[in-house]
Amino acid sequence: MQRLRIVIADDHPLVLMAMTDLLRQDLSFDLVATLGTPTALVEQLARDQPHVVITDYSMPGDEIYGDGIRLIKYLIRHYPATRIVVLTMVSNPMIISALYDAGVDAVVFKHDNLGEIVTALHALQLGRKYYPPGFQRDGTLAARSKFIGERINSLSPKEFEVLRHFIRGESMMQVADSLKRSVKTVSGQKISAMRKLNVQTDQELVTFCVESGMFQ
Numbered sequence: 703m704q705r706l707r708i709v710i711a712d713d714h715p716l717v718l719m720a721m722t723d724l725l726r727q728d729l730s731f732d733l734v735a736t737l738g739t740p741t742a743l744v745e746q747l748a749r750d751q752p753h754v755v756i757t758d759y760s761m762p763g764d765e766i767y768g769d770g771i772r773l774i775k776y777l778i779r780h781y782p783a784t785r786i787v788v789l790t791m792v793s794n795p796m797i798i799s800a801l802y803d804a805g806v807d808a809v810v811f812k813h814d815n816l817g818e819i820v821t822a823l824h825a826l827q828l829g830r831k832y833y834p835p836g837f838q839r840d841g842t843l844a845a846r847s848k849f850i851g852e853r854i855n856s857l858s859p860k861e862f863e864v865l866r867h868f869i870r871g872e873s874m875m876q877v878a879d880s881l882k883r884s885v886k887t888v889s890g891q892k893i894s895a896m897r898k899l900n901v902q903t904d905q906e907l908v909t910f911c912v913e914s915g916m917f918q
Contacts, residue, residue, distance in 0.1 A: 704753070704827055705729075705730050705731070705732055706730065706731050706732065706752075706753045706754050706823060706826070706827060707732045707734050707752040707753045707754070708725060708731055708732065708733050708734060708752055708753065708754045708755075708756060708823070709733075709734050709735045709736075709737065709743065709746055709747070709752045709754070709755050709756070710722070710725075710733070710735070710736045710737065710755075710756045710757075711736075711737045711738070711739070711740065711742070711743040711755065711756070711757040711758060711761070712736075712738070712756075712757070712758040712761070712789065713738050713739065713758060713761045713762075713763075714758070715738070717758070717789075717812075718736045718738070720816060721736075721756070721816070721819060722736055724816055724817070724819065724820065725819070725820075725823075728820060728823075730824075730827065731823065734746075734750065734752050739761060739763075739764050740757075740761055740764040740766070740767040740768065740769055740773050741764055741766050741767055743755065743757065743767075743777075744766075744767055744776075744777075744780075747777070747780075747781050747784065751781055751783060751784050752784060753784065753785060754784065754785045754786075754787060754807075754823065754826060755777060755781075755784055755785070755786050755787065756787040756789055756819065757773070757774070757777070757786065757787070757788060757789065758788075758789050758790070759774075759788050759789065759790035759791075759792055759801075760790065760791070760792070760866070760917070761773075762870055765880075768880055768881070770863055770866065771797075771800060771801070771804065771859060771863060772863070772880075772881060772882070774786060774788065774801060774804055774806060775804050778804060778805040778806070785807040785808075785826055786805070786806040786807055786808075787806070787807060787808040787809075787810060787819070787822055787823070787826070787832075788801055788806050788808070788809045788810070789810050789812060789819070790809065790810075790811065790812060791811070791812045791813065791917075792917070793811060793813075794854055794855055794857065794862060795855055796855060796857065796858065796859055796862070797859055797862055798834075800859035802831070802833075807826055807831050807832065808822040808823075808825065808826065808831060808832035808833075809832075809833070809834055810822050810832075810834060811834050814834060814835060818834070818835070853898060853899050853900065854899070854914065854916055856898045857895055857898055857899075858891075858894075860891055861891045861892075861894055861895035861898070862895075863881060864877055864881065864888050864891045864892050864895065865892065865895050865907070865911065865916075865917075866917055867880050867881065868892060868907075869907075869908060869911050869912075869916075869917055874888055874889050874892070877892075
């Protein structure tokens with residue numbers, strides 16, 4: 703089995719520490735670097751491309767490469783030989799599907815056992831993709847939770863990304879700049895998302911996103 707050279711990018715130091723401890727226990731892994739920003743990740747890949755990058759989905763504040771799907775697509779486009787594992791709190795099936803469609807090899811949910819990272823990496827070593835437990839499972843949620851989930855899951859990946867930046871406090875101009883779209887486009891996507899979520903004002907939108915834990 704091939705020994706995997708791995709780079710990790712996450713803006714939470716405790717997550718980096720926990721993953722470092724975990725991966726160093728497995729002799730089939732060679733942890734090359736741990737990084738805290740998308741820019742640091744891209745700079746590392748420009749110097750030395752590993753077999754696998756494990757990257758957090760949400761790393762706000764990087765004006766050069768951004769985060770989310772924008773960063774993932776950049777990595778896949780510029781470093782096609784490196785396999786991508788996305789670590790995320792986001793469980794929206796449309797977003798997860800969009801990540802796989804973009805070309806990632808594994809998505810690991812942060813709310814799952816951290817050992818799933820090891821399971822995912824072993825799947826990659828065997829030439830397979832990894833899918834998180836329950837990704838295609840309906841589950842038995844309470845009626846209200848199911849209703850909220852259905853509304854969130856109705857969002858397109860582009861609408862989801864617009865809201866994710868908006869909830870951070872970015873203006874529509876800043877959102878457009880972050881996602882490299884026009885202000886008219888992101889404004890239209892925000893309006894469409896609000897209609898799907900059945901909220902009428904920005905305050906209602908923020909409240910819905912916070913109370914539903916949509917971007918935790």
